[in-house]
């Protein structure tokens with residue numbers, strides 16, 4: 333029997349307050365099947381950004397290596413060395429093919445397969461908002477209807493959510509670093525709304541678009557969101573609304589929240605399956621979006637107009 337030894341010793345350093353994973357030129361060379369000398373030359377020419385350790389050794393941030401692979405279309409021969417699932421990065425993954433593969437992978441709770449599908453799309457150049465809108469969200473809609481028809485168990489649905497969240501966190505780690513000067517965005521869901529995925533996805537796609545974005549998670553009363561807006565003073569606030577308990581309470585709370593946002597010069601973007609047209613007609617907002625792609629389009633215009 334052959335033993336396969338994979339040495340994934342990734343150093344982690346703090347850079348601008350974020351944990352950044354660092355790789356040696358040898359690890360990068362093995363991951364993409366080129367010589368170590370080539371990697372060192374690329375570092376020295378600035379083709380791929382690197383830093384030097386106190387002892388003068390080159391180290392490459394993982395997110396910079398991913399940027400390089402994504403931009404150059406360099407095939408990955410040993411994805412495990414980059415902390416990616418086996419067989420990731422072999423060829424041009426399409427959204428259409430991934431759509432067919434994602435729901436079964438989620439239902440099986442197969443995190444490696446979910447990560448491989450998502451990373452293949454990312455490495456093929458797809459934006460994370462499209463991966464969320466066109467692959468992950470439809471897969472969850474399918475899971476919802478299969479649960480409704482008794483075809484899958486509740487545990488399979490919940491396990492799928494947990495696995496998906498872990499993969500989204502993994503994707504967040506490979507995104508380019510966002511400078512301190514980047515615009516700030518925060519977002520959340522309201523009290524009684526336990527849906528974690530849409531707000532986590534909003535955070536991830538805004539980070540990809542170069543925002544310092546933080547999801548504050550689920551279940552917030554309007555009053556605490558007003559406090560958050562006053563304390564953080566973000567340029568943008570996203571509110572994801574997947575379920576509404578009492579419509580009159582929602583309308584009253586939202587009116588107060590929106591007034592605070594206007595006073596603090598914060599643009600509010602709203603979205604989510606519970607924001608029906610009838611409800612939207614009765615509230616004010618800077619933008620409403622059906623998709624995360626809409627959120628990004630608005631964020632881009634808000635960024636360039638500032």
Ligand code: B12
Nearest residue numbers: 465469472473476477527528529530572575602603604621
């Ligand atoms: C997972 C899940 C749960 C989990 C969530 C766990 C978690 N940690 O998030 C839990 C267990 C909490 C749950 C509970 C329930 N659920 Co549920 N759930 C789902 C499921 C399968 C997936 C939800 C999800 O995350 N989707 C993925 C996201 C990303 O997709 P999305 O919401 O469409 O979001 C997209 C857009 O809306 C938009 N968007 C979202 N937010 C924002 C924000 C902005 C700013 C912008 C621009 C865009 C945007 O972009 C997203 C990406 O494209 C859905 C099925 C479905 N159709 O979604 C059922 C579903 C929503 N649930 C349903 C039901 C019935 C329930 C329960 C009542 C079950 C029960 N008997 O207890 C409870 C109610 C809980 C509550 N308080 O409301 C029904 C709702 C039916 C209805 N007519 O309202 C659904 C549709 C399933 C079904 N087909 O029957 N659920």
